[in-house]
Amino acid sequence: MTQIGYTMMTEQAGPRALVEHVIEAERAGFDFSVISDHSFPWLDSQGHAPYAWSVLGAAAQATSDIPLMSFVTCPTFRYHPVVTAQKAATVQLLAQGRFRLGLGSGENLNEHVVGEGWPSAHVRLDMLEEAAEIIRALFAGGYVTYHGRHFQVDDARLWDLPDPPPPLGIAVSGPRSCELAGRRADLLIATEPRRELVEAFDRHGGTGKPRVGQLPVCYDTDREAAVARAHEQFRWALGGWRLNAELPLPTGFAQATQHVRPEDVADAVPCGDDVEAVVKAARPYAEAGFTELALVQIGGAHQLPFLRWAESELLPALRAL
Template sequence: MMNIGYTMMTEQAGPRELVEHVVAAENAGFDFSVVSDHSFPWLEEQGHAPYAWSVLGAAAQATSRIPLTTFVTCPTFRYHPAVIAQKAATLQLLSDGRFRLGLGSGENLNEHIVGAGWPSAGVRLDMLEEAVLIIRELFDGGYVTRRGRHFQVENARIWDLPDTPPPLGIAVSGPRSCEIAGRHADLLIATEPEAGLLDAFDRHGGAGKPRIGQLPLSYDTDRDAAVARAHEQFRWSLGGWRLNAELPLPAGFDQATEHVRPEDVAAAIPCGDDTDAVLKAVRAYEEAGFTDLALVQIGGSRQLPFIRWAESTLLPALREQ
């Protein structure tokens, strides 16, 4: 049976609300949780971007069962990989072993703030692979010094290491990222139900490892309100990874999606309270071979109603399916 998770979407709620939401998700019976790690929202209408790692620390103390996952952190621009390794080790200790470190090559939207430029996708993936090797080495303990192509590490050491390091996930979107994930990751992360990505992951060493997907939906008993909210806050998601990784500011996403209609969003995202529509969307991930799926409820003010509906209706229906 597929594990069903809850997404703390930092772009659409403040830090205290995010912790409140994940506590409610744990109580409702979600199998795991993930959190986005951004410095900007995709669109100004979303209106939030708190620091994900502070939220995770608070969530680790406020919950006791639900696993926590970054979905995903970029360890190459805003954060040095040695800093990520220390943060992840600390979260693993605070959560009593419930943390998974999801990593990706990043988006210009979030990484541009440090003024380091935005290289080509191939360079970004090379940086990601080098960062993963540094993090792995630091998880092994002892002092680490490296003179890499992209990163320098000088006598780094993590003094508070968990007995079991957090599992490491890598987000994939094409052949090169699947190759890196297959070689270095404990689990795969993707946002589309593309079986080809999973096949490529398996060919490079990922066979038998978990693979986590993500599905946005807009729950509301008023379907028109659900569609309007999805269009207002999630129309950016129809742009595709190649575009979304390159745009530097919310204004760019607003301009890029000015011709996206509410009906376009409704065709791509389950809207309303139709359980069967969600089941159909989930089935696509299951058939592709995903083992875990994180649901994203669109709209910060609609999290608790969604969680109540999930507890009473959606989760039982998914588990029956």
């Protein structure tokens, strides 16, 4: 594993805290940072959902070296592709070339708010491909007119265009999204260490491109407290993306996970202060061919102790992978 990143989890902290956390992540020596882009938390207990793009702008000004990335933005419902391209170009300029635009087909939890319905995964991927085409065209400069099945663009242009434009990442979970990412993306994004995702990405043009994964952890010197916090705030993650993409509200995730036990979460998420447990959880990403891994520390109020621990113990161990 060549690079270890830090996740600004918008579902569990407010905007000022998120900026403070990424400043500390840069100081601690993390190689990059990513940010989730949500209009709702997964569970009410997480308690937050600030606008990720305002946080990115503030983070770009508050930090000097750490690369930033959306992880991920859906450019097809809440945001039109033209608006997504403008936001990404602006953040790239503010960050002076440190920004990567991660895209995905979205979750109903975040996109239902605009009242456009929630189509099948196949349709959502078709929409994502059109969006990626539009964004690429705008990044290339000049006026763009586009008439697709899902999106219409009339004489759009980015007047403040960064050079270079942000690299484009696409989140994958199956064969169709891997094929799309291989053709359209500069990097792969995934939340599971599945070798078949990397191999499918490579078959369709992804060979040699970065592959970015994500791993939740729950650091605390009191392991029982860590397990309880992970269960309270992160049990939704055990549902898998087929379920997680479909439910529209945090109450649905609470109901869907009402029988998930703390020990079930502890089996899936490294909890406590055991460095080797995190290394063991990260190793499958390295073995599957991922080149970068973004860590999620569970609990918005528990970031600074985690960052100090990461600086002194965890990052050196992970980089040895």
